[in-house]
Amino acid sequence: MRHVDVYRAIADRTRRAILDELVDRSGQSLFEICGRLTMKHGISSSRQAISQHLEVLEAAGLVRTRREGRSKLHWFVGAPLKAIGQRWPDSTDEDTSHSTEEDIEK
Amino acid sequence: MRHVDVYRAIADRTRRAILDELVDRSGQSLFEICGRLTMKHGISSSRQAISQHLEVLEAAGLVRTRREGRSKLHWFVGAPLKAIGQRWPDSTDEDTSHSTEEDIEK
DNA sequence: ATGTTATGCAAGCATAGACTTGCATGTCAA
DNA sequence: TTGACATGCAAGTCTATGCTTGCATAACAT
Known part of the structure; x- marks a missing residue:
């Protein structure tokens, strides 16, 4: 599970x-997340499936x-998402400066 | 290939x-992209593989x-990426307002 | 017309990833 | 301790997807 970007x-x-759910209510347990995902998001995955998703999110630092x-x-951690928004320029913007894969990845 | 988020x-x-490559130099052809990916990014994929990647990117509006x-x-189109940066709040921010999956997806 | 260049299409393969199943571990209440 | 509760682990299944292979199509030069 190492190196999940x-x-x-x-x-x-x-x-x-x-992530949406954790932003809405911080500090939830696995069982709480499962319940609220079913109720509010119409997602019917098993507890184990959600647990594995949480492992991925944790490995990615989110x-x-x-x-x-x-x-x-x-708890939700938003910091790793900032790099995504900053990686590519706005549309119609033809800036010459750009970040390479190595700058952000890893 | 419809509905690629x-x-x-x-x-x-x-x-x-x-995407990095297209930001660096706009209006490239498939062959140009293949060449520059190999040169500058160390990616050795076939022309067909790159072509399929471009189909995915085009279907996603990027x-x-x-x-x-x-x-x-x-050409690179950055607009669809903006929603990602705006979807989740900053870290340590425990805002109660949040966007649901339906707001952004589709 | 013929050959070369640039791309498109479609079928198949192989790996990754999402999910399930069954059992194990650890915590708390009685 | 015993049992219920909350989670962890590990193996297996199934589908999605990245990639290849081979042929087809279209544009341009000669």
Whole structure:
């Protein structure tokens, strides 16, 4: 699970919904996330599936966790997403400066 | 090839390099892109592979094309990327407002 | 017309990734 | 301790996707 880049992490629809959910309510446990994904997002994945998605998000640095008794709580971390918005210029903008793959990746 | 969302389009390393390349030099043909990807990015994919990547990028709205004789020229379009940067709040920011999947997707 | 150049199409392969299933681990309440 | 609760782990399945191969189409020069 090492070396999960942010781009791949947000490529999955369910993982994006998880991030939305964590932004809406911070510090949720796995069970809470599962429940709210089903209720509010119409996603019916198993607990294990959601757990694996959370592993990916954590490996990409988009989620931070903390054990609390028998629960594991999750927080959204937005910092890694900033690089994406800054990597390419605006449309119709033909700037000559540009960042290479190596600048951002890894 | 219909309904390629932007997130999946930029999930691939080679496609991100193609966007970088088109930002660096607008209006390149498929052959030019292939050559420069090999030279500058160390990517050794076949012409067909690059062509398929360009189809994905075009379907996602990230690339615009125009036929010019026997060549097909390509331009970068950055607009679809803006939504990504605006979807999630900054880190440490615990704003209650949030956009749902439906707001942006499709 | 013929050959070369630049791209398009379609079928097949092989790997990655999303998901499931079953069991194991650890925490808390009684 | 015992049992319920919350999560972790590992193997297997199935589909998506990146890539190749081979042939087809279209434009241009000679």
